[in-house]
Amino acid sequence: MSVGGFTVVSVISPGAAACAPSGCGAASLTRGAQALADPEGLVELDGRELDGRGLDGRGPAGQRGLDGRGRGWAGAGGQGWAGAGGRGELAEVELSRVEFAVVDLETTGWSPKVAAITEIGAVRVRGGQRLGEFASLVNPGVPVPAGIADLTGINDWMLAAAPRLAAVLPGLLDFARGCVLVAHNAPFDLGFLVAGCSDCGLAWPGFTVLDTVMLARQVMDPDEVPDCKLGTLAGFFRASTAPSHRALADARATADVLGWLIRRLAHRGIRTLNQLSAWPEVVA
Numbered sequence: 001m002s003v004g005g006f007t008v009v010s011v012i013s014p015g016a017a018a019c020a021p022s023g024c025g026a027a028s029l030t031r032g033a034q035a036l037a038d039p040e041g042l043v044e045l046d047g048r049e050l051d052g053r054g055l056d057g058r059g060p061a062g063q064r065g066l067d068g069r070g071r072g073w074a075g076a077g078g079q080g081w082a083g084a085g086g087r088g089e090l091a092e093v094e095l096s097r098v099e100f101a102v103v104d105l106e107t108t109g110w111s112p113k114v115a116a117i118t119e120i121g122a123v124r125v126r127g128g129q130r131l132g133e134f135a136s137l138v139n140p141g142v143p144v145p146a147g148i149a150d151l152t153g154i155n156d157w158m159l160a161a162a163p164r165l166a167a168v169l170p171g172l173l174d175f176a177r178g179c180v181l182v183a184h185n186a187p188f189d190l191g192f193l194v195a196g197c198s199d200c201g202l203a204w205p206g207f208t209v210l211d212t213v214m215l216a217r218q219v220m221d222p223d224e225v226p227d228c229k230l231g232t233l234a235g236f237f238r239a240s241t242a243p244s245h246r247a248l249a250d251a252r253a254t255a256d257v258l259g260w261l262i263r264r265l266a267h268r269g270i271r272t273l274n275q276l277s278a279w280p281e282v283v284a
Helices: 022-036 039-046 146-152 165-175 186-199 212-219 230-236 247-267
Strands: 009-011 099-107 117-126 129-137 180-183 209-211
Touching (some): 117 146, 117 165, 117 247, 129 165, 129 247, 165 186, 180 186, 180 247, 186 209, 186 212, 209 212, 212 230, 230 247
Parallel strands (some): 009 129, 099 180, 180 209
Antiparallel strands (some): 117 129
């Protein structure tokens, strides 16, 4: 199916299994097995909706997730997820005309060092209009811990015939090509995606990345919302989709929140990515 010239990929139900390269499959198995033995990791995942920063969704200043290789938001070169390419030709484009690929993941645990992806959802938007959607379950190669299954509703039966990560990631990267990548608490999702690409022998593209948690902290007044969790913001802005710990639903909710946050930026006279560079924790 095509929407706005983009293919809508929907593998929400189990489909034919796809073989992954040996390196990718082995890495997922190793991380997943460690996750089952690490209950603290599961507790942290349950706190992902709290942005991984404590019970109020704010937490210590500067606390960030990792990219799966022991590096923080800045990556190995200190240049952000976008790498040396930076914001490039998108730097001066009006935010209302930039195409964003809003991504959300479900996983078997909190850290990409010890867990694996079970679902990927993405929405491509421009000017508040959805141009296409991407969604797929992912077979992690290990059982889903009971607590995670309860939280997400994703269980082993659903994943039994789902494709492995190596069969899904190329489609996601192609879907997001030319976009600014967006995620709510970006270090979490980007950490898994960067580690997954490394495990599967794929080059990580030079995406510019925008974090809606950090953007919301800049533009929301403290008396408007008690925290910047996705559910809180989606409720405040009356998003058309409620987040539900499922990847596509959460990506849709994040896309709606992003649209409202961009409107607030415009009221402040901030209309380009270059202007947002004053907040390096928001866009990298």
